[in-house]
Amino acid sequence: MGAVQREVRMANLTDRIGRRLAQFLQTESSGYEPYTPSDPETLKAVLQPGDILLVEGNQRVSAVIKYLTQSTWSHAAVYVGDALDPPGDGSERHRLVEVVLGEGCISVPLSKYRTYNTRICRAHALSQADRNRVVAFMVDSLGLQYDMRHILDMLRYFFPFPPVPVRWRRRMIAFGSGDPTRAICSSLIAQAFQSVPYPILPEVTRAPGRAAAASTYSRSEILHIRNHTLFTPRDFDLSPYFAVVKPTLESDFDYRKIVWGSGADANSAASG
Template sequence: MTTRQDTALDRSLDRLGHWMSKRLRRKSSGYNPYTPSDFDTLCRVLKPGDVLLVEGNERIANAIKYLTQSTWSHAAVFVGNALPEPADGGERPRLVEVNLGEGCVAVPLSKYRCYNTRICRAAGLNDDERAQIVRFMVDRMGLRYDMRHIFDLLRYFFPTPPVPVRWRRRMLAFGSGDPTRAICSSLIAQAFQSIRYPILPKIFEVGREGEYSRREIFLIRHHSLFAPRDFDISPFFEVVKPTLALGFDFREIEWGSPPEHSGDGPQSVERPTASH
């Protein structure tokens, strides 16, 4: 039976959790994309079921980038036109993602117009399998992260913990509660595991050493151990660069002339706009 003390404690922990969440989602100052984003081209290239990696600029993003030794701190799934247009005439949400403090939500693609992004596309999926990935994500919209799991939040306040590199990823799965709702890539990993698509599986070889033919057995890793960078380094996901995907001819680039200078500093040249 729930006591008044238990209820009061739950409320206190929930308030503390929301306070911590707001602190972790504060923007870092001075963020600038390394490469200018060609947003229109990005929109044209994305397909339903694609994973969009994002270089975030929040405090929690900095911690995730450090712990995973990667530039990518966030991941979302492109769902195309699976969701209706807003009644107020706003932009149709085309990404489903998991955010700390919000849970699983849908957002417009323009949210990441000014960020470094990368498209990771699962190879060999047919239209039905892509639709299954999209449906998995859409069906889980509204999932909330329990803010009372204080230990799950506390780990992100220490973006540079004094632990060996090999242990840093394990910190993403450390905590008293379910960490999968705090990390966007965990739910996405579950979506692909639902159709038994590999991301970074453990591989065991069956057969005696030296045999001509050996079977490889793929063992699915637990979804809580996946990070955004895993879709980038997975041998089963193609990295799609929008500028190249729509056809690129370097001969058509119009290069700018080096500006005149007094000779007291390095010359700079105008670079063509390219999508990351």
Template sequence: MNDTFLAGTDTILDRLGRAMARRLTKQVSGYEPYTPSDFGSLCRTLVPGDVLLIEGSERVATAIKYLTQSTWSHAALYVGDVLPKPEEGGERPRLIEVNLGEGCVARPLSKYASYNTRICRAVGLNADERAKVVDYMRHHLGLRYDMHHIFDLLRYFFPTPPVPVRWRRRMIAFGSGDPTRAICSSLIAQAFQSIRYPILPEVEVRTGSAYARREIYHIRHHSLFTPRDFDLSPYFAVVKPHLQGGFDHRLLRWSDDAPSGEEATG
């Protein structure tokens, strides 16, 4: 099988993949966030290098949530003001993400203004390390999406026997192995691995004596990372915008506190 045939086959697969991506990324009707969105607080809280987890409302989010047993089906990196405003005007893109069928793109934060989101912040990074993580993502803008990922995801839209939990992490590693392609969480994982920051490393404990103990951290392959791993990681703090500006429960007004005939505002 010659290279010309392989190139033609890849083009056909890419075209078919893009067509399927358009179907899989259609919004599911009736989606509502389970908590009220506070977009202003989200904007004030994010700092460059933060990972923003999103509860997707597309059809494909169903498969991601099933495989990862998580609320979070998508991840994006907040990059601050490093990207220019669009020449035609409009909002500056402050997120870099890898989208199904699109690849690595920059998008405005308002895209997720009405979604359930979670901020995961790597603890202990200095300004230079944050900049390196941001630059890693910025330099990969235009990276293609791994189309093989789409065909594997399709399996989970058909009746199938339940997949044991212990197999699901391996099954999410759909990537073709092509280093010029990626999926959403794998590229962000690579960005943090580029500065040798742990997410969920495999730990090997070696004991040299009764008084000596050493832990050896092994870097997982980036294709094994899912959006929820940033939430589960002991090295990423969950930052809640509602609490960052101060919270006093005494200021809340409850329905049973309101005078008769008056609606509570809390």
């Protein structure tokens, strides 16, 4: 048997194992409580094509990603507006494109995340033409397979090994096949914005005449971040080039119109 055939057989075996493990990783965790449920109509009124919707997931795989990234956000999707045709059966239109564990790159309706904590991240001053390019990139990626080797990498964190050192966590979630026909959620979105190109967490270099950074490790780690496989959902939240959009504040929020409960009124009166 040639090397190519062995590689194909190994890839097929990995896919079969990965699909079974995906079912385990997608099991929902108990105790999840959304503090700010996402009303689909409210999101639709605020979202613009090319916006990123970060999601706090409630699955086992979500717990792994949160641990490795030390972040609230475990998933990311891109809002594509009306770029996709409406379903023929009259059901809700799909306006999000995402990469899902075990399924690959798919489109879903906004109502999928009705009961989840979410955050909108918007690329600042991104031109309409470049927004369209980001949307087109995501739409053209529909059908890509999920990187099953990524599942095998994440599964290790369900075993009682010592905690993963902070400096290794980002590299741990970058493991995988590296196959361009396969993807994970944040890496595909990073590719979409890099194709414009638009910065997320770009490489930082020392300016002439300035003192060197105290840590050599810090400099080398930042250099690695440019690789799209090293991006995580939280990077869009941390990026200085993406604005956080709050739907409530976008809809003429006025704190003076809030109707407080009797307990709050009593406390307010006491403090006054």
